[in-house]
Structures are given as C-alpha cells and as structure tokens.
Amino acid sequence: MxxxxxxxEYAIRNLFxxxxxxxxxxxxxxxxVTLILVVVGFIRGMERxxxxxxxxxxxxxxxxxxxxxxxxxxxxxxxxxxxxxxxxGIQERYGxxxxxxxxxxxxxxxxxxxxxxxxxxxxxNRSALLVRRQxxxxxxxxxxxxxxxxxxxxxxxxxxxxxxxxVGRTLEFEGRPWSISGIFSAAGAAYESEIWCRxxxxxxxxxxxxxxxxxxxxxxxxxxxxxDVFCKERLDLELQAMKEIDYYAxxxxxxxxxxxxxxxxxxxxxxxxxxxxxxxxYGSVVGRIPELATLQTIGFSxxxxxxxxxxxxxxxxxxxxxxxxxxxxxxxxxxxxxxTMGAFALRIDNIAILAGCGVGISLGFLGAIPxxxxxxxxxxxxxxxxx
Amino acid sequence: MNTKxxxxxxxxxxxxxxxxxxxxxxxxxSSAEHxxxxxxxxxxxxxxxxxxxxxxxxxxxxxxxxxxxxDALDVIEAREATQSDEEVVVFGQxxxxxxxxxxxxxMFTVVDDSLESCNEIxxxxxSTPWDYCCETPxxxxxxxxxxxxxxxxxxxxxxARELLGVRELTSVIVKGNAQRDDAGNLTILASSIYxxx
Numbered sequence: 001m002x003x004x005x006x007x008x009e010y011a012i013r014n015l016f017x018x019x020x021x022x023x024x025x026x027x028x029x030x031x032x033v034t035l036i037l038v039v040v041g042f043i044r045g046m047e048r049x050x051x052x053x054x055x056x057x058x059x060x061x062x063x064x065x066x067x068x069x070x071x072x073x074x075x076x077x078x079x080x081x082x083x084x085x086x087x088x089g090i091q092e093r094y095g096x097x098x099x100x101x102x103x104x105x106x107x108x109x110x111x112x113x114x115x116x117x118x119x120x121x122x123x124x125n126r127s128a129l130l131v132r133r134q135x136x137x138x139x140x141x142x143x144x145x146x147x148x149x150x151x152x153x154x155x156x157x158x159x160x161x162x163x164x165x166x167v168g169r170t171l172e173f174e175g176r177p178w179s180i181s182g183i184f185s186a187a188g189a190a191y192e193s194e195i196w197c198r199x200x201x202x203x204x205x206x207x208x209x210x211x212x213x214x215x216x217x218x219x220x221x222x223x224x225x226x227x228d229v230f231c232k233e234r235l236d237l238e239l240q241a242m243k244e245i246d247y248y249a250x251x252x253x254x255x256x257x258x259x260x261x262x263x264x265x266x267x268x269x270x271x272x273x274x275x276x277x278x279x280x281x282y283g284s285v286v287g288r289i290p291e292l293a294t295l296q297t298i299g300f301s302x303x304x305x306x307x308x309x310x311x312x313x314x315x316x317x318x319x320x321x322x323x324x325x326x327x328x329x330x331x332x333x334x335x336x337x338x339x340t341m342g343a344f345a346l347r348i349d350n351i352a353i354l355a356g357c358g359v360g361i362s363l364g365f366l367g368a369i370p371x372x373x374x375x376x377x378x379x380x381x382x383x384x385x386x387x
Numbered sequence: 388m389n390t391k392x393x394x395x396x397x398x399x400x401x402x403x404x405x406x407x408x409x410x411x412x413x414x415x416x417s418s419a420e421h422x423x424x425x426x427x428x429x430x431x432x433x434x435x436x437x438x439x440x441x442x443x444x445x446x447x448x449x450x451x452x453x454x455x456x457x458d459a460l461d462v463i464e465a466r467e468a469t470q471s472d473e474e475v476v477v478f479g480q481x482x483x484x485x486x487x488x489x490x491x492x493x494m495f496t497v498v499d500d501s502l503e504s505c506n507e508i509x510x511x512x513x514s515t516p517w518d519y520c521c522e523t524p525x526x527x528x529x530x531x532x533x534x535x536x537x538x539x540x541x542x543x544x545x546x547a548r549e550l551l552g553v554r555e556l557t558s559v560i561v562k563g564n565a566q567r568d569d570a571g572n573l574t575i576l577a578s579s580i581y582x583x584x
Binding site: 064065067223224225228229232233234235236237238240 | 484485486489490491492494496518520523526527530531532534568570571572574
C-alpha cells in the first residue's frame with residue numbers, strides 16, 4: 001500500500017458520534033432508495049404484466065383497423081367456426097381445436113352500494129382454458145348461469161376491498177347482477193384484472209351477436225402466415241390477425257412515454273438523494289476540520305482521510321439501501337396498482353434491487369467526495385486553528 | 388432546506404405518477420376515441436415514409452414483365468367482372484391494411500386506384516398511409532389478394548418484399564388466374580407482375 005489507511009472502525013465510530021444527524025440522514029437515504037424501488041418496481045411490474053400476457057403460440061383475430069383497441073373490435077360470430085375450418089396448424093386435442101371466441105369490453109361495474117367504476121369484462125366459453133394456458137382457478141368454480149369469475153386484481157381495478165368481491169358476493173354490470181363463482185390468477189398476465197363470464201350470457205345481456213376476438217393456439221410448427229392469409233383472403237369479414245406477443249409488444253410501445261417519465265422520476269429522486277448525502281457530509285466534515293487537520297499532522301495522508309470519509313458515506317447509504325430493499329420486498333413487492341389497462345402488481349425484482357441499491361450506494365459515495373475535498377484543501381495550520 | 392425541498396418534490400412526482408391511474412378518464416376504454424374513420428394508428432405520429440420499390444431478387448426476376456400489359460382492370464372492375472379460373476390483368480396499389488404483406492410469403496393485398504391513400508390528402512400526417520384508413524368503408528369492395536405462384540401454381544414461400552422488391556403503395560399490374568369465393572372475394576394467383584414507375 002502506498003499510503004496508510006485510517007482504521008475502518010474510525011468511520012463507524014464517527015457515524016455514532018452524531019446519532020441524530022446520522023439517523024436523519026439514514027431516514028432520508030432510506031426514503032430516497034425506497035422511492036426508487038417503488039418507481040422501478042412500477043416499471044418492472046408494468047413490463048412484466050404485458051410480457052407474460054402474450055403467449056408465443058397464440059394469435060388473435062379481430063376487426064381490421066382496430067389497432068390495439070380490442071374492446072371496439074366487432075367480428076362476425078361465424079369467424080370462430082371459419083378459422084378452425086380454414087386455417088391449418090391449429091392445436092387440437094381429442095377433436096377440440098384450441099380456438100377461443102371472446103367478447104371483450106370495458107363497462108361500468110358496480111360493487112355493492114359503491115359508485116360504478118370502469119371494469120374489463122370478457123365473455124368466454126370453456127375453450128378459453130385451452131388457449132389461455134396461464135389461467136388457474138384459485139378459488140370457487142367456473143361460472144354457470146348468472147355467474148362470473150374474476151381475476152385476483154379485479155378488486156384493485158375496481159377500487160374495492162377483496163372482501164367485497166369474494167366468492168359468493170354479487171356485482172352488477174350491463175343492467176343485471178352477477179354472482180361471483182370463482183377467483184382466478186394468470187401468472188401476472190393482464191387478464192388478472194378482468195371479469196370473465198359465459199359468452200352466450202354476455203351476448204344476451206348486451207343484445208349482441210358478434211365477437212370481439214377469436215384467439216387461437218397454433219402448433220409449434222404451425223405457420224402464423226396461414227392465419228394471416230385467411231384474414232386477407234376473407235376480405236368480406238374485415239379481419240386482421242396478430243400474434244399475441246406482438247399485440248402486447250405494441251401496447252408496451254404505447255406505454256413508452258410513461259416508462260420514460262418513471263425513469264425521469266428515478267433520476268430526480270436520485271438527485272434529491274445526492275443533495276441529502278452532500279448536506280450531511282458537509283455538516284459532518286465542517287464540524288471536524290480540526291480533527292481532520294490533526295489526522296494529517298500525525299501522518300495520515302489526505303487520500304487516506306478522503307477514503308475514510310467515503311467509507312462513512314458508503315456505509316450509511318449501504319445500510320439505508322439494505323433497509324429500503326427489505327422494506328420494499330416486504331411491503332411493496334406484489335402490491336397491486338390500478339392502471340389504464342387494468343391493474344398489475346409492483347415487481348421488486350433483481351433489476352429493481354440492483355437499481356435501488358446501486359443508486360443508494362452511489363449517493364453515499366458521490367455525496368462524500370465534494371465536502372471531503374473542500375475540507376482537505378484547507379492548510380493544516382488553518383485547520384488546526386479552526387474551532 | 389434544499390434536501391427537504393428536493394425530497395418533497397420527488398415524492399410528489401413519484402406519487403402523482405403511480406397514483407394517476409385513479410384519475411377519471413385514465414382508463415383506456417374511456418379515453419380511447421374513434422375518429423370518423425377507423426384507423427389503428429395515430430395520425431399525428433409523424434409524416435409517412437413511403438419507400439420506393441427496389442430491384443427484385445435473382446429468383447424474383449422471372450416473374451417480372453418487361454412491358455406494361457395492356458387492358459389492365461382496376462380492382463373494383465375485376466371484382467365485378469371476373470369469374471373463377473379466368474385469366475385476369477389487374478392494376479392496383481399495394482395496401483389496404485397496416486400490414487398489406489404476408490410475412491414470409493409472396494402475397495400482398497392491392498387496393499383500387501380510385502381510393503385515396505392518406506398521403507394524397509393534404510395536411511394528413513398519417514404514418515401508415517397504405518392502410519387507407521380514411522377510406523375504410525370502401526376497402527372491402529376495392530381490395531384483392533395477390534398470391535404470386537410458381538410454375539406449378541403453388542404459392543411462393545418467400546416474402547414479396549424480398550422476392551419482388553415491392554413496397555407499400557407500390558403501383559403494380561399483376562397477371563394471373565382469378566379465384567372467387569361465395570362471399571365475392573377476389574384472389575389473384577399471379578404468374579407475372581409489372582411495377583409501374
């Protein structure tokens with residue numbers, strides 16, 4: 001070693017010499033890192049929700065020119081028969097083709113005496129289970145007449161408590177009550193914020209005979225082009241086909257500005273954290289100028305003192321990051337948030353932890369350098385005289 | 388002081404970002420609006436970039452005609468006049484949807500020349516003018532599918548953009564056999580193609 005370092009304990013002891021300042025800084029840094037974790041968890045949760053919603057083997061057929069607005073799509077009911085009859089390469093088991101006709105819409109849903117709020121409702125039949133493979137019935141049963149099953153994020157989407165939408169409770173939409181028969185999950189997919197009912201009942205309730213989409217699962221060697229050709233050939237039906245992963249990728253592109261805004265918040269919060277670190281370290285160093293000058297007179301180099309001050313900052317910020325990460329994993333991870341497309345769970349995953357702790361530790365490091373340099377620029381004699 | 392200010396400001400921004408979901412009208416269903424014509428993209432997303440056709444691949448050259456065929460029918464005319472298995476020469480522009488080409492196949496849809504693509508409308512900044520989103524109601528009766536076939540009559544499994552060098556809104560004259568179905572749809576099994584400059 002070219003120079004002698006100050007003992008590690010010196011940095012630790014210094015933190016405990018000013019407990020109030022250390023505690024306040026610790027709380028400030030913890031808040032900053034927690035905020036970063038929440039915002040990154042929001043981004044990761046949104047990305048994951050859209051990423052896992054699309055099945056690479058599934059394609060959807062919907063109205064030509066509808067873009068991403070599937071709730072406005074309207075295709076003839078017979079499409080669900082024509083597609084399996086005309087398109088090769090659709091998965092099949094025991095004579096049942098993996099084709100799911102679905103009616104999808106956003107409509108006002110009322111829970112109890114609360115004011116109605118916008119919910120997403122999907123009318124399906126049992127073949128939906130063949131195509132939507134992530135779906136798992138967590139509680140209750142598949143809906144029969146007058147019943148619906150709901151995703152585990154529906155309560156968040158509707159802004160009600162889970163108890164209000166428990167199995168056996170009732171909700172109201174399209175002018176009639178529906179009893180909740182079951183609750184499902186879908187591995188974080190967007191359906192988790194949807195209400196599913198029987199297709200025929202939904203058509204009856206809405207006085208509609210059409211469908212919104214037909215979802216099909218292709219065999220691994222199946223060619224999506226065959227489905228695309230069918231849609232382009234049957235111009236009278238005004239259809240278009242899209243791979244489900246492409247559909248959700250297009251939704252992700254639509255949410256790009258929100259992602260950028262969220263990252264901007266991360267940068268702003270990090271900036272605030274740097275100021276917190278600077279403020280503390282300036283206060284800490286200014287009060288110790290004679291001490292730092294003394295350290296120089298007894299032989300410690302300026303570089304060693306700067307390193308010790310950085311150790312203090314990093315130690316504090318690392319502790320704050322660790323605490324924030326534990327807090328976020330315990331209380332923030334999997335918390336459901338309501339969003340335009342429905343609802344999704346915040347994800348405090350490895351990326352979020354890396355971003356939060358990385359920023360947190362950097363704050364301690366960067367916040368300690370300027371005050372340390374400022375203090376050590378002062379001549380030793382002036383430093384010793386300073387009170 | 389500075390620290391508190393920045394922390395408060397950052398908290399407010401973070402909370403407003405996460406909490407904006409609860410705002411009325413934030414729901415996609417309620418906020419999404421339809422224009423008088425259907426479309427699947429944002430008209431204000433920037434001016435269209437219309438590519439000129441490029442040279443065909445070596446394999447695609449055999450399908451090209453050196454001279455412009457005479458008496459080509461417009462798509463609407465062809466839909467009205469032709470019968471199944473009849474030889475037909477049809478003129479149209481590649482388009483009719485956001486994705487007029489079938490990926491990995493020498494197939495594309497052509498639209499009648501009388502329809503106006505969005506780039507022909509002054510002031511329209513549609514980024515995909517080949518979808519004719521301003522003419523959606525007329526598209527159904529003014530579109531045909533072109534399948535380029537080999538000497539055995541089998542569709543060629545090479546992307547038309549690669550094989551023929553054609554692009555969206557390229558004006559083409561295709562020559563081949565018509566295929567009609569009960570719903571009145573027209574598919575042309577094209578054996579040759581001429582690209583209008």
